[in-house]
Amino acid sequence: MLVKISCKNIRKIFIQKGKMQVHVLEGISLDVYENEFVVILGPGQSGKTTLLRIIAGLETPTQGQVLLDGKEVKGPGADRGLVFQSYMLFPWRTVMGNVEVGPKLRGVPKRERRKIAAYYINLVGLAGYEKYYPHQLSGGMKQRVGIARAYANNPEVMLLDEPFGQLDAQTRYYMEKETARIWETEKRTVVFVTNNIEEAIFLGDRIITLEGKLPGRMKSIYKVNLPRPREHTDTAFLELRHKITEETKLLL
Amino acid sequence: MSMEAMAPAVRKAVRERTSISLWRLVGNEYFLYIVSFIGFLLIWDWVAKAQILGRSLAPPSDVLGELRRLMAVELAGKNLLGHIWDSTRRIFIGFAIASAIAVPLGLLMALNRYVNAIVKPVFDIFKPMPPIAWISIAILWFGIEESSKIFIIVIGAFVPCLLNSYNGVRLIEPELYDVIRMLGGNRRNEIIQVCFPAAFPAIFSGLQISLSIAWTCVLAAELVSSRSGLGWIIIQGMRLTKPELVIGGMAIIALVAWLTTLLVSGLEKVICPWKRGIKAV
Numbered sequence: 001m002l003v004k005i006s007c008k009n010i011r012k013i014f015i016q017k018g019k020m021q022v023h024v025l026e027g028i029s030l031d032v033y034e035n036e037f038v039v040i041l042g043p044g045q046s047g048k049t050t051l052l053r054i055i056a057g058l059e060t061p062t063q064g065q066v067l068l069d070g071k072e073v074k075g076p077g078a079d080r081g082l083v084f085q086s087y088m089l090f091p092w093r094t095v096m097g098n099v100e101v102g103p104k105l106r107g108v109p110k111r112e113r114r115k116i117a118a119y120y121i122n123l124v125g126l127a128g129y130e131k132y133y134p135h136q137l138s139g140g141m142k143q144r145v146g147i148a149r150a151y152a153n154n155p156e157v158m159l160l161d162e163p164f165g166q167l168d169a170q171t172r173y174y175m176e177k178e179t180a181r182i183w184e185t186e187k188r189t190v191v192f193v194t195n196n197i198e199e200a201i202f203l204g205d206r207i208i209t210l211e212g213k214l215p216g217r218m219k220s221i222y223k224v225n226l227p228r229p230r231e232h233t234d235t236a237f238l239e240l241r242h243k244i245t246e247e248t249k250l251l252l
Numbered sequence: 253m254s255m256e257a258m259a260p261a262v263r264k265a266v267r268e269r270t271s272i273s274l275w276r277l278v279g280n281e282y283f284l285y286i287v288s289f290i291g292f293l294l295i296w297d298w299v300a301k302a303q304i305l306g307r308s309l310a311p312p313s314d315v316l317g318e319l320r321r322l323m324a325v326e327l328a329g330k331n332l333l334g335h336i337w338d339s340t341r342r343i344f345i346g347f348a349i350a351s352a353i354a355v356p357l358g359l360l361m362a363l364n365r366y367v368n369a370i371v372k373p374v375f376d377i378f379k380p381m382p383p384i385a386w387i388s389i390a391i392l393w394f395g396i397e398e399s400s401k402i403f404i405i406v407i408g409a410f411v412p413c414l415l416n417s418y419n420g421v422r423l424i425e426p427e428l429y430d431v432i433r434m435l436g437g438n439r440r441n442e443i444i445q446v447c448f449p450a451a452f453p454a455i456f457s458g459l460q461i462s463l464s465i466a467w468t469c470v471l472a473a474e475l476v477s478s479r480s481g482l483g484w485i486i487i488q489g490m491r492l493t494k495p496e497l498v499i500g501g502m503a504i505i506a507l508v509a510w511l512t513t514l515l516v517s518g519l520e521k522v523i524c525p526w527k528r529g530i531k532a533v
Contacts, residue, residue, distance in 0.1 A: 058430055135526070
């Protein structure tokens, strides 16, 4: 299998208010394979969002490096798509306007980028809502736009930062199923950050848990060998959930 | 309570809400607007006719009559519309100059810390100074003609325009820039795609504040020295001891200032269509 993303011994220390040091990540080494769905699982304050932002190129590691296709990541770029925890849609743009931003920045002609955007709006199940503004959409719909916007730029890697953290339980469950469906339609290398064990097992090929205190260190790696589409009530699913819960509980 | 037991109660409530009753009419918002307005006119009329404030309060009918007279009769060479236009023109010129300079300057200050470091200290000296304080020096510099009045308006309208466009950019959620960077955009894309549209609502609320300050400024300037305009009409009414002229002038100012405010919010609706669905209080 081809290694797509490679994190090499990453450490991150934030400097706050001039001299206060916050040690967030320590010794993170991790390979993500092409078209693999990797979930980074950890409680709040475990550095998982920071790790994702380092892979995205929005933060620079204090030590260590991230390689994408063997080349060092030096900053953000269109080869990675990021889906934000708090959606970060542009309120002044319609659904169509939000989704077509990526191709627009790359200079794709209007007709073509509209076609691309329409395809992904349809893929995330928002056909008919092209002319709506974000404030007219529910939380789940907003995040669908966020996912479509990242996909429309045709990135090689999708990075999702607790994308369903703000949704209610039912919508969250539904969005997880949708995410699996979309990923199977449009295979990408995915790094998905969450604090929800069930979400991790439902979606991931592999789950990487972080220790629940700063600095965040890698704790264990679980391979999820369940057939898709997965069922939350499946015995193997429940066994794995039990195992991860038991092993992470010690830290909470 | 079971569904069956609840149904009649709900039906009853629905019937009560839809039936036209006196209570419903009294509770109607628009009906209350009219009641409020007519009540205000009646109290005004009564206070004026009972001469509770002496002879210095004219009843609404006199004010209306005076305004109608001013439409036909010329005062200092202009009828009422001429005076309205004189004040409004001053407002628009001053307001246009102020916003054309202050809005881009505020944006630049927010985007570039060197510009900020150079402009901010000087701006902070002038910021707390009430624009009316400039009237005397403006007359000394520009005389009593149009330019001194426009100068006062520019001074007054400048501050909120600049502060709001500056804050509009400073308060943008930084992660919105990350969106553009992740999609492959550069600094220029960030400014055009995020900064400007995100700052528009703040800029427009600055323009609204500037506009009402501009009206205050033009009146003050016209009260001090002028040969035309709505402020001058009020002064004429005072000199001639004609309260109906003073109150008429005040009413017209309120009306015209309100119309110009509508103009700016109309412009905002065109430029910021995403805010159309959000009702302002």
